[in-house]
Amino acid sequence: MxxxxxxxxxxxxxxxxxxxxxxxxxxxxxxxxxxxxxxxxxxxxxxxxxxxxxxxxxxxxxxxxxxxxxxxxxxxxxxxxxxTPVMEERVEKFVQDKMNKYILQSDKTLNDWLEIAGAADLPEQVEDKMLTLIDRQLTEMKLKVTTGTVEEVVPLRWQQQVEERIPLASDFLLQRAEQYIDSTEGRETFQKLIDDFLNSKGTFGGMLNMFFGDSDSLVGKIQREALRFAGAPGTKELLDKLIWKEWRNIQQQPMEKLTAEFDFDSVFHSVRKYALDQLALRDRLDHSLEHYWPKGAEWTADNITPQIVKFVFKQAELQLEQSLxxxxxxxxxxxxxxxxxxxxxxxxxxxxxxxxxxxxxxxxxxxxxxxxxxxxxxxxxxxxx
Structure with a gap:
């Protein structure tokens, strides 16, 4: 117990x-x-x-x-x-894939991108700016062309080229003249001129015809003299002087007078129309970015994306402590x-x-x-x- x-x-x-x-x-x-x-x-x-x-x-x-x-x-x-390098590589691949999918290889046209950016009227603005610039340039050109004399307006280099070609021009004219005088067509022209001249003088013309013989003989003589005249050195000098004189006269002419009959408005209209047709901005923008830059994805993957990601990682590492x-x-x-x-x-x-x-x-x-x-x-x- x-x-x-x-x-x-x-x-x-x-x-x-x-x-x-x-x-x-x-x-x-x-x-x-x-x-x-x-x-x-x-x-x-x-x-x-x-x-x-x-x-x-x-x-x-x-x-x-x-x-x-x-x-x-x-x-x-x-x-x-x-x-880390692995994370950097992953981010680079991620960024490149997204760029390819949504930008570089996207079906969106450049017009679509402009609309997304709120700039759908950019093509019209560009065309207006271009036409304004063309009109200003054409107006300035017209003012410059129509103000002053030929000597003042035409570039000096052009004038020098014209003057260098004056002797060549006179040689060309005389050469063509000799060819024409010695040709059948030239002989027929002389024949017609002599016949018309003798016929217009009536009896006096008949007397001259009797004195010089028949018109064929007279044509031959005139043709030979014309050839001699065309080939004479003095003729070349005379023609050079005449051309130089006319060139000097042209140089002193006011451009406004020389261009008075020129239709600047039609030319300007044609230039504007040609510029718009060649620009065709709206049609050119109706394509994707890949259409104009087929190797864009490859190029950005090699040159852009690695640099961007590397820069971001470097900046992030530098600012990491401060950011935290x-x-x-x-x-x-x-x-x-x-x-x-x-x-x-x-x-x-x-x-x-x-x-x-x-x-x-x-x-x-x-x-x-x-x-x-x-x-x-x-x-x-x-x-x-």
């Missing part, structure tokens, strides 16, 4: 110790989060309300933000994970934690550590039970049971 009393006493003390240890630990864990809000009796706030984490949530948020920026999302981490500071990740984390409902924060922590918290409760019960057994043994020994 005595032994039974000892065993029951020890078990009872162990049970009470385990109960106290388990309940105490369980309450301690709960008090980390509960209650979520402060509790009051009248105007007096009950102690230990709210729970530890809700009460210190602001400090927890600040510390968590510092931990994230100082140990988790650091510049070195971004450099190791993002600023400007992002203020610690403040962002703090703001997000501050906005978390306490229940969500509790579920987050307990969802990760629920098993460990249960083990802490069990451990408290075990320790309490062990302490109860020790207390029971001490109490029995002191009581001398």
């Amino acid at each position: 005595k032994r039974l009393t000892i065993v029951l006493t020890i078990l009872f003390m162990a049970f009470i110790g385990a109960l106290i240890g388990g309940v105490t630990n369980h309450l301690a864990i709960k008090m980390l989060f509960r209650p979520h809000e402060p509790k009051f009796i009248g105007k007096t706030r009950l102690p230990f309300t709210p729970g530890l984490i809700p009460k210190r949530r602001s400090e927890l948020a600040v510390q968590l933000g510092k931990t994230v920026t100082n140990y988790l999302l650091t510049p070195d981490l971004f450099r190791r994970k993002l600023m 500071q400007k992002l203020k990740l610690d403040e962002m984390v703090k703001e997000q934690v501050d906005t978390f409902p306490v229940a969500v924060l509790e579920d987050l922590v307990l969802g990760i550590s629920r098993r460990e918290f249960k083990m802490i409760t069990v451990l408290g019960a075990v320790l309490g039970g062990a302490i109860g057994i020790i207390q029971g043994i001490i109490a029995i020994t002191l009581n001398g049971i």
Whole structure:
């Protein structure tokens, strides 16, 4: 009977110790989060309300933000994970694929791109600008051409070329004249001129015909004299002088007089029409970019995209630390934690550590039970049971 009393006493003390240890630990864990809000009796706030984490949530948020920026999302981490050759190659391929799909190899025409950019009327604006420029240039040309004398308006180089060709022109004229005089057509012309002349003189003409013989003989003589005259050096000098004199007269003529009958309006209209027809801007823009640049995708992949991506990565790496500071990740984390409902924060922590918290409760019960057994043994020994 005595032994039974000892065993029951020890078990009872162990049970009470385990109960106290388990309940105490369980309450301690709960008090980390509960209650979520402060509790009051009248105007007096009950102690230990709210729970530890809700009460210190602001400090927890600040510390968590510092931990994230100082140990988790650091510049070195971004450099190791993002600023790598592999990532650069992936970004380059991504950018090139998107450029090919949406721009370089797209079915959209240049007119479509202009419409997307809000510049659908650009072809008309270009044509208007071009016609305005052409009209201004033509007007200036007309004013320049019709103002002053030939000598003042015609370029000096042109005038020199004309003067260099005057001797050649006189040689050409005399050569052609000799060929004409010595030809059958020339002989017929002389024959007709002599016959018309003699017939117009009546009796005197008949006397001349009797004196010189028949007209055929007279034609031959005149033809030979004409050939001699055309081939004489003096004739060449005379013709040169005449041409030079006429050229000097032309040089002093006002251009306005020489161009008075010229239809500038028709010429200007033709120039404008030709320019518009050749430009055909609206039709030219009715093709895709690939139509005008079939190797655009290949060229940009070799020359443009790698340089752009490399530049972006270099600038990003140079500005990474400053950019992270400007992002203020610690403040962002703090703001997000501050906005978390306490229940969500509790579920987050307990969802990760629920098993460990249960083990802490069990451990408290075990320790309490062990302490109860020790207390029971001490109490029995002191009581001398």
